[in-house]
Amino acid sequence: MNDSASLPLAGVKVLDLTRILAGPWSTQLLADYGADVIKVERPGSGDDTRSWGPPYAVDGEAAYFHTANRNKKSAAINIASSEGAGLIRKLLGQCDIVVENYKVGGLAKYGLDYETVSAEHPRIIYCSITGFGQTGPNSHRPGYDYLIQAMTGLMSITGQPAGSPGDEPMKVGVAVSDLFTGLYAATAILAALRKAEATGSGSHLDVALHDCQLATLANQAMNFLATGDSPKRLGNAHPSIVPYQVFDTANGHIVVAVGNDQQFHSFCQALGRPDLCQTVRWQTNRGRVEDRDNLLAEIIPVLKTRSTEEWEDRFDGAGIPHSPIRSVGDALQSTQTQARSQLIDHGRGLRTVGQPVPFAGQPVEPPPSLGAHTDTVLQQYLGYGEADVRALRKQGVIG
Template identity: 40%
Template sequence: MSTNKSALEGIRVIDMSRVFAAPVGAQILGDLGADVIKIERPGVGDDGRGYGTAWVQGKDGIETRQSSFFTVSNRNKRSITLNHSKPEGQEVIKKLVESADVLIENYKVGNLAKYGLDYESLKAINPRLIYCSVTGFGQDGPMAALPGYDGLFQATGGMMAVTGIPEGQPGAGPLKAGPSLVDFITGHNAALAILGALMYRNQTGEGQYIDIALLDTSVAMVSHIMQDYLISGVPPQRLGNGGNGGGPADLIHCTDGIIYLTAGTDEHYRRLTVLMGQPELFTDPRFDSNFKRAKSGRAELMEIINGWSRKFSLAEVQGMLDEAGIPAAKYNELPEVWEEEQVKHRGLRARTPHAYAEAGYVDLIESPLAKMSGSPASIRMAPPMLGEHNDEVLGELGYSAERIAELKAMKII
């Protein structure tokens, strides 16, 4: 636990989002010190509570309803339940808005306007409010009303076009990346935009509206490969596990494991040919340019390299590559990730107290922003139970215990 002052201390965020992309954005703000109040549906909560294949086990028979999706994207938040379709629920949100800095939501386009909870309505209450909407296709255009999830955008935005086994090989075709990468990066883009809006407000005193779309993120994520196409007009081919920059870059097999090798510069490749005892490969016309090693001659070269690496153990190959200064890393299954010495050194498995978990804690993934020297991201609270902070947050807004009880009886909270 850090004792440093948090970067966003004093910033209040209303998180009306669900599932994954937008909750990740709100969590990043929470990691940086913001007070994030998550608003969930009474009795049901965030849809993400039911996603994934693993759940935090509760103690004494408690059902935590904390799935892997929810647990990974909702730490450092306080949860209140609220039926915003009722006037009494809208009143609570508007009271929160009076002192809030940021509101994040990912409802369908126009949905919250029906309840007077759109940006223009809330801006009238708090002109300094930064209001961020996260949707699949954006707030306008021919597809704005359509729902969207991560896999759709891996397909639509071009990511699957450059991910998968190359044509001509067994099993050739596009593949979806395992993690929900478009969702995850969209959450980061939302947080980045909000941080920029906070800086703008510091300069001007003005809040603003932010329109974040998974579609935009999915196209941007294709990055330098998409830029290859924009420059050349030629669609790049899928390379399987091959690198997208220099070559050779691919998996190589040892007697007892797999290593990912990236000898992408001329010097790295020269060192590799010397290490393999085949220095003539450096000037071989099949492989004497980066383009040939990464594209036209890639399969043939990788076969030669694998012929060498298969004679040695993983430890032997890794040791030789490290000594030669050639970038390479052991392939890990998920359990092996947490046995890596550098992963342990960086403290990436963050054991966090959890009052309702059977174990008394939950292991979380540390924020990549935790190594800031002055204002590091930190994990202060485990993901909340549904409505865990109803009394606390409503009490802060001035609601009496009697009124809170009435709202519970009315199923507003």
């Protein structure tokens, strides 16, 4: 086991009242950075994603659960019972941060809402993650990644162009709205932690999937704000750069990402078509975007004359950004992934994708089995004895 005492969040205690992905993603990041994260789960069933399979990992848990729950402690406590809610309130009093993703107002009946908690613990950092935030006409609606992608316009710019084969708005292949929200939540928590340490004042962080996904529309949102025209689906093409897309080769596909005029000059040389970069209207990116169709009509047939591997060799030598389209399995087993130590081997055949920005001494504990740390948490945090724990378990308060 690694020594985590030197990690940036060593000594910080987090009460994790979240499930599924956005909340667990944020608290996993805090755990990776050294925070002591207690994940409170329903006895008997736990986080919803424990049953989101197949596929399942070697420990019998759904592979989905292993996505966002490493380096945490699992305490199975029945929040619906008055005794269980009382235990959680006591645990909260020992923590610096609480992260929850209940429906708006859902924790008030347990005395775990922000107003109640902050009155007793003014330094607490209380992060609420919901689909639409604590205010607004949709605040009480449930929010899932898929519908957020639809509502924020992301699906309207993902997929093949209107009128082409396979034309249909598409969601992204992973739950990016959840993941973006988890990252925004974690960075906000870290900023609030800095504030609390400096001023002694806590914060209520109102984090919404809808808001975070709107923010990460990035250049596409600005394109609308600048022109008043909603961006359209372009398939694998880029709205503001050409050539920057997938091309067919003699035996497959290749992505070419020409990011500036000098790269376009090199690309034309590697393509064996130096005349393309001598054409005045294509010498600047603006001209290439405005005359996209005519330029692509020249490029596409040439790329079909050689294999992906041949083009890779040519583009490598010319310094042109490019890549074959790998499967997930190929990406995870690539030499680059191995060189960067991006897979964590937990033993017994269980592996997870690692933390992309690691610190020395980072913990590598696998996601916990349901209730694996219930006894330890109650004894170490609240000073309960073994007899107290047995009594709570007999009453059904804990699992």
